[in-house]
Amino acid sequence: MSIISKDISKAIVLLTNDELVAIPTETVYGLAGNIYSEKAVKAIFETKKRPFFNPLIVHIPSVEYLETIVSEIPKKAQQLADAFWPGPLTLVLKKNPNIPDIITAGKDTVAVRVPNHPLTLELLKQLPFPLAAPSANPFGSISPTNAQHVEGYFKNDIKMVLDGGACENGIESTIIGFENNDPIIYRLGSIALEAIEAIVGKIAIKNKKEINPEAPGMLDRHYAPSTLTVLSHTISEDIKKHSGKRIGVLVFESRIKNDNIQEQIVLSPSGNMAEATSKLYDALHQLDKQNLDIIIAEIFPDFGLGKSINDRLQRASFSS
Ligand code: AMP
Ligand code: MG
Numbered sequence: 001m002s003i004i005s006k007d008i009s010k011a012i013v014l015l016t017n018d019e020l021v022a023i024p025t026e027t028v029y030g031l032a033g034n035i036y037s038e039k040a041v042k043a044i045f046e047t048k049k050r051p052f053f054n055p056l057i058v059h060i061p062s063v064e065y066l067e068t069i070v071s072e073i074p075k076k077a078q079q080l081a082d083a084f085w086p087g088p089l090t091l092v093l094k095k096n097p098n099i100p101d102i103i104t105a106g107k108d109t110v111a112v113r114v115p116n117h118p119l120t121l122e123l124l125k126q127l128p129f130p131l132a133a134p135s136a137n138p139f140g141s142i143s144p145t146n147a148q149h150v151e152g153y154f155k156n157d158i159k160m161v162l163d164g165g166a167c168e169n170g171i172e173s174t175i176i177g178f179e180n181n182d183p184i185i186y187r188l189g190s191i192a193l194e195a196i197e198a199i200v201g202k203i204a205i206k207n208k209k210e211i212n213p214e215a216p217g218m219l220d221r222h223y224a225p226s227t228l229t230v231l232s233h234t235i236s237e238d239i240k241k242h243s244g245k246r247i248g249v250l251v252f253e254s255r256i257k258n259d260n261i262q263e264q265i266v267l268s269p270s271g272n273m274a275e276a277t278s279k280l281y282d283a284l285h286q287l288d289k290q291n292l293d294i295i296i297a298e299i300f301p302d303f304g305l306g307k308s309i310n311d312r313l314q315r316a317s318f319s320s
Contacts, residue, residue, distance in 0.1 A: 003154075004147045004161045008123055011162045015127060020044060022136040022150040023123065024164025025115040027088045027173050027190050028143040028281065029150045030059070030133030031158070041102050041132055047157045049139045055105040056132040057090050057173070058112045061124035069112050069130065071096050074181040076200045083199045086116035088169050088190030092177035103132055113173055119164040135172065136161075142225055142288065142316075145170050145281045170278035171312055177206070188311045190277070192304040223281075225288040229295040229317040231310075238296050245293035250283055252276055252298055263290045273305045280309060284316065 018039040033040030070093040095110035135143040136150045144150045147163040174189035185205040232238045248263040253271040265283040267276035300306035
């Protein structure tokens with residue numbers, strides 16, 4: 001029997017009983033549990049095979065709820081929360097003492113956001129506790145952007161995926177931390193860098209290794225298909241280089257004409273970057289199922305959401 005369901009009351013019963021439920025958000029599906037339940041939080045790590053040193057994002061129902069999670073709110077953090085919540089922005093702030101160490105991997109900061117999905121907001125409003133929810137995929141693999149992706153990963157491990165359709169934004173949240181009350185980008189994501197800078201001015205992007213070298217969202221190889229994936233500025237040349245192989249191609253807007261291509265996905269024929277972002281992971285899931293020898297992915301224009309897509313494609317294609 002399918003674990004996919006739209007029944008919020010069933011999700012509430014499961015979550016209240018320390019069970020996990022996969023939940024829809026505007027970024028990707030999350031594997032959610034009660035932040036105060038040690039059993040549920042441990043199950044999140046075990047189900048994902050996520051190392052315990054990698055902290056989880058806490059999902060809350062409203063901007064006002066933030067003060068129950070964190071002990072300090074820098075002025076620019078408040079401005080960002082007011083501008084983007086509910087939405088795909090994660091703030092890393094000094095934690096309140098009541099936030100369990102297992103959530104923050106022992107750090108004195110906690111990552112928190114208000115997701116922008118009607119079903120999950122409703123769920124959070126009805127529950128008497130916030131939800132810890134990392135992406136609902138096994139460690140290192142492609143994040144899920146619909147309920148079927150989650151079912152494919154975890155149908156034997158969890159009891160329910162709350163079905164909220166395809167994720168509107170389609171890549172993870174933008175993560176922002178603070179040093180001396182100044183914001184710093186820890187991870188590029190669903191919000192274009194320029195939109196963040198419109199609120200808080202010029203902002204630095206921290207080298208992932210400086211923040212937390214072990215954290216998977218910061219790892220060089222992450223968000224990765226099992227098929228060998230390479231990034232390309234010059235697709236036609238790369239196709240020639242790999243001729244004789246089963247080649248899959250992922251491009252932004254213009255279809256490549258070449259008989260050596262087995263499978264090709266054009267993310268947005270109209271050149272719409274938001275549409276391309278929302279379809280990115282589903283395209284990688286689809287290509288990964290085609291028994292290809294190689295996926296050649298086009299590098300995106302390096303501004304706006306293109307910068308975030310390039311970050312993910314670089315990690316999907318990283319090989320040491
Ligand atoms: P995911 O939920 O799978 O998108 O991953 C969450 C990301 O948030 C990981 O890359 C973590 O390293 C990052 N994160 C969570 N808490 C913190 C924190 N306290 N400091 C820095 N990064 C964090
Ligand atoms: Mg993840």
